[in-house]
Amino acid sequence: MAAIGLFGGTFDPIHFGHLRLATEIAEAFRLEKVVFIPAGLPYHRGRDAHASAEQRLAMVKLAIQRDARFDVDNRELERAGPTYTFDTLSEIRAERGPDVPLVFLVGSDTFAKVNEWHRWTEMFELAHFAVAIRADDAEWNSKGPGAYPKEIWPRITLNARELTSEPAGKIITFAMTPLAMSSTSIRAQVKDGSSIRYLSPDPVVEYIRSHKLYA
């Protein structure tokens, strides 16, 4: 059974780093779809997002509109209170049934702190994790899998077939094309009055301009 990718992020704003991560992992692991899941209240950031939930959702929709493999799920934006990936994965697992392989996509910098996530050990009963190694990730570059909590080491696999033979529980890494961009740097560039063209799809750049976001 083909696996479904789930890509959570604050997407404040979405950029080509996110789109390449989703594309490269989808191709490498033959995911049927990648569902972008904008985070609701990103409690782990200690503050609210810069753009509103509606604006972040609108930008994700604009960014993915021409790719049939991409989809968006706004459940976290509708949820009251903090956003926990465990809750999202539990809901999607209940909806899709026990057998379909689910793969949560994440960048290596974010995944290095996975042991701080709500009910983190239980998440692996619900989904696999595909971790995109970012070229600028100093922790990974010096320690490799040692950058991650030791509890997860037995789950790491090099065999992509395990992502479809089991519904959940494996962790696989993928060295993605280095794209040293972030939502933080894009927001700073807008504030500076610099162009952000070619960092995100044109409709997103235009949306940021016309809604005067991040200025």
Ligand SMILES: Nc1ncnc2c1ncn2[C@@H]1O[C@H](COP(=O)(O)OP(=O)(O)OP(=O)(O)O)[C@@H](O)[C@H]1O
């Ligand atoms: N340039 C990039 N290359 C690869 N992965 C990325 C890149 N930017 C973000 N990601 C990954 O995408 C996911 C969602 O990221 P997020 O929405 O926080 O974007 P961000 O650019 O890291 O934002 P911020 O700068 O506000 O922290 C995370 O798992 C993150 O590691």
Ligand SMILES: O=C(O)c1ccc[n+]([C@@H]2O[C@H](COP(=O)([O-])O)[C@@H](O)[C@H]2O)c1
């Ligand atoms: O569930 C948690 O406790 C948790 C803690 C930190 C991050 N996450 C999720 O990780 C994804 C990437 O987060 P971020 O901050 O890099 O955009 C996003 O879907 C967040 O909801 C989830």
